[in-house]
Amino acid sequence: MDFTLEEVAAELKPFQEEVRAWLAEAMKGSDHLRWSANWSTREEDEEYQFRRKLGATLGAKGWLFPTLSPEYGGAGLTPDHATVLEAELSAYGLALDHVYYTLARIVVPCILYHGTEEQKRELIPPMVRGENVVWQVLTEPQSGSDVANVKTTAIRQGDHYVVNGQKIMVGHHLPPDFLWALVCNDPSRPRHENLGWLFIPANTPGITIQHLPMLMGIKNAVFFDDVRVPAKYLVGGENNGWEVSHTHMELEHGGGGSVTGDPAIERLLTYCQETKRAGKPLMADPHIREVLAEALIEAHAVRLMNQRNYWHRINRKPHPYGGAQLRYYQRTVRLRNAQRVQQVLGYDAMVPDLTVNEFADFEYLMRGGPGMLHGGGTLDTDRLIVARRMGLGRATKEQAAVTI
């Protein structure tokens, strides 16, 4: 076994140095944003612009999708190179998936697997270059976890699909360039056999986006009113959307893994070292040390499950139940961390003004713990997937989809 991230093999050293130098240059003047970008989605324009700019410059080098073939805009690097890149970004509290608000990390593999050559050449490169913001739009008022229960229809009319319906609780505070939408191609067909995935330009007439203020920030409702989408943007074939969903869901449900840590606990530890209460550092308080020890152990387990899934993915042997396990565990840990932040900071943890402390956005952590329990399916769907992958009560085990 080998858990190496920081220390890299000799042949990767020049690349590591190149990445370090490049990042140091790219991060100039944005140091105050470094930690926020991994886990905050505040509606901050400065942070947003920073992430988009970084995404575009990374994308121009092919580094947003380092292992992808150059013919689609990737850098054609080895998984080891990608690991170096992720680890170096992690030192800035960043991860490729979160560099800016985009779900391209999920959409690109889906199109790569299920798209036609023509679709790959048209749709993938701009995403890989970091030019487009893509929202995934799956959830509808009647279908959250029950994701196949899609009422938004996309009916073929000549060279177009005509889309009608409503998506909800999607996106963020600024408008998207494209929508990656799960639609129903034929309401008369049985469940799971009536779905399709459409890549929809967000400026197509008939699309209305409405902000929804929520605990974890701005989400949106998207309305489709006779929206005409060129038929060539249906990915994976008509009524075959459930197949594409397997790739999408595996990635969204943690199967991608990651080699980057969650900086939240690290920042909390720094806060406790540097903050005094009644003349003593918080870190000297036995009760706080106990809270932190628990948080550290759980953060460590999350980090290793993430790294394990990453390793399984890049080696093309997906962990049987690891994706949904990570997602379930990680989100229960975040919920506990939201309380731990309050146990350590008290009222300070609830102050919405970021200038109150310079360590981290603890108030967002408090809202995000409970506020993000449901994204991409509830804790219950996670457990359901784990159970099927383990084969609980079943003669056969459901297999994880390959995602690279």
Add this chain to the structure above:
Amino acid sequence: MDFSYSDEQVMLQKTIAGFMEREVKPDRVTRLYQHQDGYDAGMYRTAAQSGWLGMLLPEQYGGGGATVMDCAVAFEEFGRGPLPAPVFSAGVLTPQLVLAGGSDEQKRQLLPAMCKGEVMAALAVSDSGMGWGPEMVEMDLTDTGDGYVLNGVKSFVQDGHPANLYVVAARSPRGVDLLLVERDRPGVSVRQYGELLASVAEVRFENVRVPQSALLSGGWDTIEAALDQTLPILCAFKVGACQQIFDITVDYTRERVAFGQPIGRFQRVQDHVVELADHMDGARWITYETIWKLDTGQASKGFVHEAKAAASEGYYQVVNYAHKVWAGPGTALDHPLMAHHIASRVLYQYLGDPAYHKRRMMDALYPTAG
């Protein structure tokens, strides 16, 4: 990065898995824990003959010169039983104590015999039931000039019954001293508890005289040095135990039918297995990263304590979740879960409980002034 065993480790794993399957039948393990003393001499002999004792020791002392990771692979399989023999205390921990604190003479005399299974040593530290650490050592030690006299009771000695040698921690003006005390010395008496404490014994020392040559050097530091190398191996034992419980529990969710369907189709039953696996995998990867750090010479003090806390808590909780799935049948004394139930409770205390190790982890990572 590599989250798999090497080819050699897979072979070692298969060899020991074969032994466990042939020799360590679940019902046999349970009977041993239930009616006897938690110890099977034949299994221990096999382990010695197979070269599975003293794996960490240098070859010059009859050891295997193995990495901590190799040793952990073996112990993960032993944990599946759990193997009812002191393979950890007598085969790993006490040899490492002698290696860390022994004179050349003590090492030459004891280590090869430990690898052959002739000398079975147990570490006797705890005077009372709660607590771990140098301050908990109260037993009286008198220096007579030409040797030492020991008086006191070590209330809970893991594998104290099969042992023929004790490494005894006692208090002297110097602090904590470690002494090698043969079981057959006059004044040594052993009492077994049975049941939950089947693998634990009380060892009494009444005016026990030992020569000067019985002293190991280094006192508590020697214990710390040995634990830093060996605790992760005990953690791997617990991880293997968790894996075995997971495997049999998953099978049970398929076989057991209630309300007309396998119980694994009930989401509340599924939830127990999901939580079980979270504890298992958390303990597993924290343990293995710690071991990798040890083998590659990286700072690992905080990790070792973290791993012990996570693996002890993990094993305990895995057993609890398994009980929720197995319900009534899982509480029968001849059920495969029962030996794990007992081991998870006893090993929770052994060499410091999770609360102790979490404190030590924080002390290693974030020392407080003074």
